[in-house]
Amino acid sequence: MVELMITIVIMLIVGSAIGVVIVDSQHGWNLMYDHINSDVVTDGYVARKKFDSTIRKASGESISLGDDGGWVEVYYCASDSSTAPDRYARFYKADRDLKVMYGKLAPKVTLDTDTICGNVSGCKFKQAGRSVQMILKLNDGTQENTIVTSAMTHN
């Protein structure tokens, strides 16, 4: 009987400890998983990739920047046969989305608008010569992620 009681007490203590460790470990794991794979992180990858690819194919001759850095517009050629930039792409923040608007030049007509990512709490564009910078802050209420990226216009 004594042995049984000792065994039960040991099992209770160890079982409780294991339970606490498992719960804490799972909580930490969930936090870290979110830190790596949550929307604010993956959205950041998408935004950076889109910004880079668009800016790098743009012409460095002209870059339009909003007064408060709220938007940036670059110009690029639609195809290899174009002798001058005949398309534009404008990045801007609308509500909590980062969007890019594509269109034709002369006359200026909007062709399409894509939503790049959501959860945007702040977005500023800056220009230094032929390079354009984007400082994008993403926040889903539980996590903040600041994306900084810069791209050179190569045409």
Add this chain to the structure above:
Amino acid sequence: MLHRLSTKRPKRIVQKTYKIQAHPGTTLASTLTAVTIILIALIGTSNFRYYAALDARKATAQTTAARVALMLCENWRGIQGSLSYDPVAYLGPDLNVVPDKGPDKPDDFTFLGSYKIVMDEQKNDAQGVDYYVTLSWKDIQPGLRALNVIVTWAQRGQTGFENTNKTFTLTIYTLT
């Protein structure tokens, strides 16, 4: 009246004896053995998760450091490597960048400036890391300049330049 006597023999109460078998139960030794096995498995699992989380955090910090270096390089390159380049003027206040200590520049480069960049403040993100940056330059030949950016940070999450232990270096070239 004659009663027919039964020819059957009267029943006798026979006491059966059962052999009590001792089935093996859970002993203290077997319990402790089971507990030990469970603990080993649990510690192994926790260890795996701990290192997975730690490595993920290290990877995130290193990726961000590389992005910071690339952003500064391309920002500086956009103005042809001007020697008056100041990240505070170009990127602040939207980016939290201030003059501060920084890692040593390469021997044959000329120092431009050192800065501290805070990407995600720790009050908002417990995983936030402070990055310390040094910019330097070198003229390779007339009209061609090398721009060097060294980013250093503390991998273990401490703050302060004295705790930095990881470095990322990027050098790009620009026509001046």
